[in-house]
Amino acid sequence: MNPIFKNILAVIVGLFVGSVVNMAIILISSTVIPPPDGADVTTMEGLKASMHLFETKHFIFPFLAHALGTFTGAQATALIAANHKTKLALVIGAFFLLGGIVNVFTLPSHIWYNVTDLVFAYLPMAYLGGKLIKKKKS
Template sequence: MKPIVRNILALITGLVVGGFVNMGIIMVSGSIIPPPAGADVTTMEGLQESMHLFKPINFLMPFLAHALGTFVGALLTASIASSAQKKWALGVGAFFLIGGIANVAMLPAPLWFNVVDIVGAYIPMAYLGVVLAEKFQSEDS
């Protein structure tokens, strides 16, 4: 397989699997940390209207979803890519960062959460995925 094809497939795989991890965590988060009483989290409008009811603990699962989705996607991309693994994996982080910025624009979350999420959940987690993938690859050599 040509390296560019493999790299593009690695990127797509990382984005899809990272997205599944993100959504999987979001889907189960309500059973782990229930939303506040009276909060409708089933629609974007309901979420926007009830965001003021959320306590700091309610932001833990969304942060973990964003961070772990990005981490897994970048780790997978860096593990599959045939060259420039860091570039492709950080591309996953950049893609999810754009999604995070869109999320900040759509949801009236507290400023502290927006800052922690944008600064900590995307590029640093993608970089951590690259470091771990490099470690695994060096141990295999």
């Protein structure tokens, strides 16, 4: 298979896998840590209106979703990519980081969470995911 085509396919698959993992964790989060009383988390408007009710524990699963979604997406990309595995894994991290930045501007949240999420959940996890696959393949 053409390496360029294989790398493009790797990025597409990585984005898909990462998004599925992210959404799966978000979907199960409310069964593990229920949202605060009176919070409507079924719509974006309801979520925005009730963010002030959220405690630290309510940010654990969103962070895990972002970090593990990026990590698995980067790993999938590095597994499939023909070459430049770590660089392409970082492309996945950059895509998810862009989504995280959009999320920060759309959904008001605590500044400590925004900083933690943007600094630790995307590029470091993508780098780690890509490096682990690269090391395993060597």
